[in-house]
């Protein structure tokens with residue numbers, strides 16, 4: 001089962017996950033990170049940035065990207081990754097990829113899969129979760145075996161993301177996202193969620209049936225998953241007390 005760590009606040013989550021990334025990079029300076037956008041992973045990037053680690057050899061693959069935004073739009077995930085991850089952490093922009101960044105949409109999915117494979121896969125994949133249970137932009141109904149491809153966003157996701165745009169009408173309808181099958185090939189999945197609004201999606205992903213109707217539940221198929229949630233996002237987990245006990249008695253040598 002996934003390891004579930006319930007933390008008091010987002011800053012603690014950020015430090016915990018930064019510890020795992022620091023340990024990974026110490027062991028493998030050219031580690032491959034899977035980076036996520038949205039609000040959730042920001043505490044991780046903030047914590048990492050504060051450590052002054054040498055990350056110039058690290059490679060990174062973003063999970064997803066909007067399709068249809070004008071070139072250079074500040075809310076494109078290429079721009080967000082550059083602003084929140086590449087620049088502040090001192091990554092080499094040439095080693096950071098976002099799906100669709102070759103411009104040729106028709107072959108973008110295959111190109112991205114090939115690039116991930118050429119990098120020998122993702123070592124640690126950061127994930128948020130949508131209120132509708134999506135990971136990446138794999139909306140409900142996505143095949144558990146899906147690969148990087150174009151998808152249509154749900155109205156719920158467009159409404160959730162409207163806060164980043166001037167109006168709902170400006171939120172793109174299409175995206176390109178790593179598939180669930182792609183995500184499941186990363187060697188370590190780290191799923192973060194904060195706030196009551198994510199409680200139902202987290203309970204479904206961690207404890208519900210594995211189903212394409214709740215794409216986050218695909219994490220149950222992976223042998224190494226760490227779920228880091230605050231109390232509010234953990235509030236619907238039936239086994240919360242067990243997760244607390246496990247973590248309280250976790251042997252130091254295990255790491256994340």
Ligand code: PGA
Pocket residue numbers: 037038039040041128129130131134135136
């Ligand atoms: P959020 O988005 O981190 O902005 O809440 C998560 C997601 O949609 O995957």
